[in-house]
Amino acid sequence: MQKELLVTGSSGFFGSALINRALKRGWFVKGTARHSLGILSEQFGVDINYLDLSKDTISIPKANYIVHCATANEIKSLDLFKSIDSTIKGTKKLIEYCLENRFEHFIYISTVGIYGRELNGEINENSPFQANSNYALNHYYAEKICERYASRNFKVTIIRLSNVYGIPSVSTVDRNTLVPICFVVNLLRKGVVELNSSGLQQRDFINQIEASDIVLNSLNNQKSNFDIINASSGKSYSIIEIAKIACQEYSKFSGKVGKITSMPDKNNYENNYSFSSKAYKSKDKNLEYLSINETISELFKIYNALI
Incomplete structure (x- = not known):
């Protein structure tokens, strides 16, 4: 059964x-x-x-x-x-x-x-x-x-x-605050990624x-x-690295140059960490997941039709 x-x-x-x-x-x-x-x-x-x-x-x-x-x-x-x-x-x-x-x-x-x-x-x-x-x-x-x-x-x-x-799986998903979706939306609307920090933080x-x-x-x-x-994936990026990838994909998609603005943190804080996980991961070595770059590229196509 x-x-x-x-x-x-x-x-x-x-x-x-x-x-x-x-x-x-x-x-x-x-x-x-x-x-x-x-x-x-x-x-x-x-x-x-x-x-x-x-x-x-x-x-x-x-x-x-x-x-x-x-x-x-x-x-x-x-x-x-x-x-x-x-x-x-x-x-x-x-x-x-x-x-x-x-x-x-x-x-x-x-x-x-x-x-x-x-x-x-x-x-x-x-x-x-x-x-x-x-x-x-x-x-x-x-x-x-x-x-x-x-x-x-x-x-x-x-x-x-x-x-x-x-990439959002259904039309009801409304999470424009998530990275990197928020970067894609801001670039399409204003041509700029606005960070509320230095962007040096690793995630x-x-x-x-x-x-x-x-x-x-x-x-x-x-x-x-x-x-x-x-x-966890074991793959860390700083927030500003994701913003730069978004600008690169924005340029490919629109032919325009995207900008990044940031705000200073106290001491320009930059963390360094790694996850140790006992997660049951797939044993299929041929299984590949969309990278950040590939995902952002697809997000521009999706959100350009919505904005």
């Missing part, structure tokens, strides 16, 4: 990418969202069901596995109290529902942001938590809630995503499909009742 996967946050950037990847890998998939159910069902070709975790009672389709992506992003987390309702209280409500209805495995999509804003040295799954944003704080406490419910018959996995990049960037593969592989490979996995 084929096992079923349910993904919350189907209308979002990563949730939608995960559904598409799971379908391509042969999974039987269902999804949930708060809006655009008909549009999403049509674009995915699967059932998308209504779920609002702020409601007193919830109901979702039965499945063997669930990946929970429907939490407050870094922008929505600026409102601490609303984000607590969706990320912390909502996750508790959902995991209790899944336990009561005999789901086998619960995956919570978290963030490497819980290690701090500017990372240094080697970061692994046991590195200490540094709460310097509402976003990190929400995910940390949601992780702790998830850990409490892991048992012999109910596996729980925390996937801490690094900076995910890629690990992972393709959305590679991150999705790590999530799906963990469903097949996890042996323990509870696990934490950093989903």
